[in-house]
Amino acid sequence: MTRYFLSRLRLAVITILGVSLIVFVTSRMSGDVTLLLLPQDASQAEIAAMQHQLGLDAPYYVQYYKFLVNVAHGDFGESLRYREPALGLIMSRLPATLELAFSAFILSTVVGLLLGILSARMRSSWLDYFSRIFSITAQSMPSFWVGIMLILVFAVELHWLPTSGAQGVQYLVLPVVTLALVPIASTLRITRSAMLETLDADYVKFLRVKGLHEQFIVWKHALRNALVPVIAISGLTLGFLIGGTVIVESVFAWPGLGNLMVESIFTRDYPVIQAGVSVTSIFLILLNLAVDLLFGVIDPRVRFG
Amino acid sequence: MATVVIRTQTPAERPLALHWRRVRRLPWLPVILLAPVVICGIFGSLLFPHDPTTIDLLAPRKPPAWMDGGSWQYVLGTDQFGRDLLSRLMEGARVALIVAISSVFLAALIGVTAGMVAGYYGGIIDNVIMRIADVVFAIPAILLIILIGGAVGGGFLTVLSSIVIVSWVLYARVVRGETLVLRERGFVALAKVANCSDTRILLRHILPNLMPTCIVLMTLQAGFALLIEAAITFIGLGIQPPATTWGLLISEGRPYMTTAWWIPTFAGLAITITVLGTNLLGDWLQEKFDPRRQQR
Amino acid sequence: MGNGDILLQVKDLKTYIHGRDGLRVTKAVDGVSFALRRGETLGIIGESGSGKTMTALSIMRILPSAARVVGGEILFNGENLLTKSAAEMRRLRGEKMSMILQDPMVSLDPLFTVGSQLAEPLRTHLRLGGAALAHRMTELMSAVSIPSPQQRLKQYPHQMSGGMLQRIVGAIAISCDPQLLIADEPTTALDPTVQAQFLDLLETLRDSKHLSVIVVTHDFGVAARLCDRVMVMYAGRIVEMGPIREIFEHPRHPYTKALLASIPDGTEFGTGRLKSIEGQPPDLAALPPGCPFAPRCPSVVPRCQRDYPPEFRVATEHAANCWQVSAS
Numbered sequence: 001m002t003r004y005f006l007s008r009l010r011l012a013v014i015t016i017l018g019v020s021l022i023v024f025v026t027s028r029m030s031g032d033v034t035l036l037l038l039p040q041d042a043s044q045a046e047i048a049a050m051q052h053q054l055g056l057d058a059p060y061y062v063q064y065y066k067f068l069v070n071v072a073h074g075d076f077g078e079s080l081r082y083r084e085p086a087l088g089l090i091m092s093r094l095p096a097t098l099e100l101a102f103s104a105f106i107l108s109t110v111v112g113l114l115l116g117i118l119s120a121r122m123r124s125s126w127l128d129y130f131s132r133i134f135s136i137t138a139q140s141m142p143s144f145w146v147g148i149m150l151i152l153v154f155a156v157e158l159h160w161l162p163t164s165g166a167q168g169v170q171y172l173v174l175p176v177v178t179l180a181l182v183p184i185a186s187t188l189r190i191t192r193s194a195m196l197e198t199l200d201a202d203y204v205k206f207l208r209v210k211g212l213h214e215q216f217i218v219w220k221h222a223l224r225n226a227l228v229p230v231i232a233i234s235g236l237t238l239g240f241l242i243g244g245t246v247i248v249e250s251v252f253a254w255p256g257l258g259n260l261m262v263e264s265i266f267t268r269d270y271p272v273i274q275a276g277v278s279v280t281s282i283f284l285i286l287l288n289l290a291v292d293l294l295f296g297v298i299d300p301r302v303r304f305g
Numbered sequence: 306m307a308t309v310v311i312r313t314q315t316p317a318e319r320p321l322a323l324h325w326r327r328v329r330r331l332p333w334l335p336v337i338l339l340a341p342v343v344i345c346g347i348f349g350s351l352l353f354p355h356d357p358t359t360i361d362l363l364a365p366r367k368p369p370a371w372m373d374g375g376s377w378q379y380v381l382g383t384d385q386f387g388r389d390l391l392s393r394l395m396e397g398a399r400v401a402l403i404v405a406i407s408s409v410f411l412a413a414l415i416g417v418t419a420g421m422v423a424g425y426y427g428g429i430i431d432n433v434i435m436r437i438a439d440v441v442f443a444i445p446a447i448l449l450i451i452l453i454g455g456a457v458g459g460g461f462l463t464v465l466s467s468i469v470i471v472s473w474v475l476y477a478r479v480v481r482g483e484t485l486v487l488r489e490r491g492f493v494a495l496a497k498v499a500n501c502s503d504t505r506i507l508l509r510h511i512l513p514n515l516m517p518t519c520i521v522l523m524t525l526q527a528g529f530a531l532l533i534e535a536a537i538t539f540i541g542l543g544i545q546p547p548a549t550t551w552g553l554l555i556s557e558g559r560p561y562m563t564t565a566w567w568i569p570t571f572a573g574l575a576i577t578i579t580v581l582g583t584n585l586l587g588d589w590l591q592e593k594f595d596p597r598r599q600q601r
Numbered sequence: 602m603g604n605g606d607i608l609l610q611v612k613d614l615k616t617y618i619h620g621r622d623g624l625r626v627t628k629a630v631d632g633v634s635f636a637l638r639r640g641e642t643l644g645i646i647g648e649s650g651s652g653k654t655m656t657a658l659s660i661m662r663i664l665p666s667a668a669r670v671v672g673g674e675i676l677f678n679g680e681n682l683l684t685k686s687a688a689e690m691r692r693l694r695g696e697k698m699s700m701i702l703q704d705p706m707v708s709l710d711p712l713f714t715v716g717s718q719l720a721e722p723l724r725t726h727l728r729l730g731g732a733a734l735a736h737r738m739t740e741l742m743s744a745v746s747i748p749s750p751q752q753r754l755k756q757y758p759h760q761m762s763g764g765m766l767q768r769i770v771g772a773i774a775i776s777c778d779p780q781l782l783i784a785d786e787p788t789t790a791l792d793p794t795v796q797a798q799f800l801d802l803l804e805t806l807r808d809s810k811h812l813s814v815i816v817v818t819h820d821f822g823v824a825a826r827l828c829d830r831v832m833v834m835y836a837g838r839i840v841e842m843g844p845i846r847e848i849f850e851h852p853r854h855p856y857t858k859a860l861l862a863s864i865p866d867g868t869e870f871g872t873g874r875l876k877s878i879e880g881q882p883p884d885l886a887a888l889p890p891g892c893p894f895a896p897r898c899p900s901v902v903p904r905c906q907r908d909y910p911p912e913f914r915v916a917t918e919h920a921a922n923c924w925q926v927s928a929s
Contacts, residue, residue: 019444145569152566205702207721210722239443240445277448
């Protein structure tokens with residue numbers, strides 16, 4: 001178990017370094033910062049002086065090293081628009097995003113598991129057909145269009161729910177449903193096929209030989225086995241959800257990280273984009289590490305393997 | 306211990322039953338769903354009921370023909386500038402086809418090459434390629450696109466490169482896994498004994514065996530590309546107006562959704578139908594190539 | 602023989618498998634009748650696809666969803682199992698009748714310790730708990746001769762060898778002292794050295810617990826080792842049935858003869874070349890009229906293509922379904 005964890009940890013560190021490299025490279029692609037800071041008619045000498053001051057004339061590996069040191073101290077530079085540290089800005093918006101993402105995660109896991117198990121149990125029933133049609137359709141719709149359609153139906157036409165904003169639980173419903181649609185579909189598909197495979201397995205046949213209750217077999221043995229692949233993709237699901245908030249937040253004017261990121265594209269506020277991408281990526285990498293650990297807890301083959 | 310070895314083989318199916326099953330198992334639904342996009346994409350300009358760029362300021366936001374105030378002149382209504390929505394959707398099909406096909410082929414080219422090389426050579430090359438893939442996988446696709454698009458600005462090339470960058474990883478991972486298995490097979494060893502070059506082994510012996518998987522992935526990714534295009538357009542880094550894409554139609558129609566719901570609705574439906582078609586086709590192909598999965 | 606001696610009687614059992622399109626019907630078991638006495642061991646022999654496993658699963662009533670018993674009776678202690686409710690069957694399974702599956706590596710749930718899986722039937726059927734349960738589990742582990750049972754019970758299936766797992770499966774199967782034990786290819790998945798050990802164990806268990814056993818196998822060696830009587834199945838039907846010695850020394854059905862001929866020459870542990878039977882087993886969804894073995898039969902007569910041969914008695918307890926037998 002320790003060796004398993006250490007190898008995962010090593011991979012996580014390498015991946016975080018890789019992310020930092022990508023962020024660094026794209027920041028150098030985003031154009032010359034000096035030109036943004038200096039007046040239009042600055043002379044060649046002034047530009048050179050500024051570059052020297054910012055360390056931009058140093059070799060790239062030195063620049064990258066300095067960038068890493070800064071990032072390690074939480075310094076991503078200042079937001080060009082708000083004139084405050086980019087990281088602070090990101091952190092202040094993070095809770096709203098996590099609220100959305102985790103609500104959607106809980107919804108998609110519960111609904112996806114339940115529909116997946118039931119459609120595997122009642123194979124070829126109307127519920128099974130509904131689940132299959134639902135899951136393939138949900139995975140075929142652009143999420144912001146789904147958001148717009150939901151607003152059109154439930155807010156504009158029926159007046160059941162507010163169109164946008166974040167002043168209470170009722171504001172959470174539409175964004176969470178929009179966000180959860182695809183993960184519900186993928187969880188459902190994986191649960192269903194894992195469950196079908198498990199219910200066909202010899203050990204389930206042997207559990208029946210033992211004369212155990214069918215409900216006991218399904219909910220204790222088959223469910224636990226079907227959970228393994230679902231947990232295996234849960235890191236991926238969370239990544240998808242956190243990425244998805246970018247779109248969903250701006251459709252529903254949800255005051256989170258994603259909304260800030262999209263605004264920053266329009267205002268060319270690159271430090272904020274860098275900080276946002278770094279923070280979410282590192283967060284997700286650590287989350288995946290936790291999922292790997294959880295995997296070891298539920299599956300003895302990993303634990304003792 | 307005595308063992309009875311008896312040749313067993315699944316009984317041959319009767320030809321008539323086989324034939325019937327073959328006809329019934331053709332992917333009729335995906336074909337029907339995808340036909341409009343392909344036809345409009347190729348012959349679009351010959352079929353337009355109106356020029357998709359002609360502005361009719363006297364008829365902005367006209368509803369579809371079957372609603373009050375609609376007319377059969379504009380079957381699906383008009384957009385905020387009075388352009389015929391149906392014609393714009395057909396024009397969008399052309400762009401969708403270009404985006405999907407070009408991005409899928411580029412991503413497959415890069416991803417399959419990387420995957421084959423990583424799986425075949427192993428060692429440090431494998432490690433480097435797979436760690437790069439890990440990094441790309443670790444950053445949510447849309448954030449990676451913002452990072453790149455934020456740096457270089459929007460446009461067709463941004464869309465194309467964004468889709469390629471986020472989707473080559475999938476090909477690379479799957480292909481690497483299959484190559485690892487294939488390179489242990491007898492025919493690869495034979496080819497090595499026959500002194501074939503590595504390039505020849507990869508292209509002539511391994512690649513053909515990867516084709517079924519690649520075709521399935523490419524079909525599924527074609528639909529995914531359209532979803533990404535729509536998302537990129539929505540965050541302002543996509544193909545810029547006055548071009549017409551389905552994603553752009555939804556974004557442009559969004560401010561008018563309370564007064565002209567048909568603009569975003571039909572554009573979104575066009576995307577949904579097309580992606581649904583590729584998803585169903587991909588599933589069908591997967592079953593066809595791998596009959597063990599038919600039960601699922 | 603009195604009726605009280607008979608534990609299980611199967612009469613004209615028919616189990617069909619319906620294809621997914623609903624058109625193909627595979628007659629996996631097609632009119633099988635036999636009886637099993639208390640304390641007796643019966644072998645069911647045939648190649649794969651002959652319906653022997655389907656017969657076993659029909660008796661246990663754990664058929665896959667596509668398969669259905671469409672006719673016949675299965676009398677267990679005089680009661681018809683086919684008319685029992687699911688709940689009644691559940692109470693019988695594991696307690697009065699039990700089964701060992703072919704591959705021990707996949708017979709146990711990989712996510713639970715073997716101990717918890719051994720405890721399940723004891724809790725469900727015998728309502729054991731606490732010290733009594735622990736005592737019984739240790740007892741069962743030593744009955745299947747597993748060393749240091751306390752530690753083994755806490756381990757997971759993937760931490761054990763196939764031979765040990767099959768012994769644990771055996772312990773689970775006999776945990777509630779059943780009257781009937783069905784062993785479906787119990788040694789096929791095991792290493793040759795472990796096979797003999799497990800057969801010894803089965804024999805010991807049978808004798809000490811007074812079990813009636815049905816051994817499903819394709820292996821005459823296994824049958825010779827354990828069985829009092831064997832029945833040979835082909836294409837879902839019984840083609841020959843009789844005491845093991847009779848069948849070995851005077852096989853009457855050409856299929857039985859072919860099976861016996863395919864055993865390597867010399868001793869039963871010999872390593873001689875294996876012979877295979879010419880031709881292929883028939884399509885059970887499209888059986889021709891007449892004897893299904895006719896296309897592969899070396900001594901076929903015109904009548905075989907036309908009529909299915911009835912059972913011809915050749916000696917006490919020995920019968921075969923073949924026109925050749927009637928002629929002699």
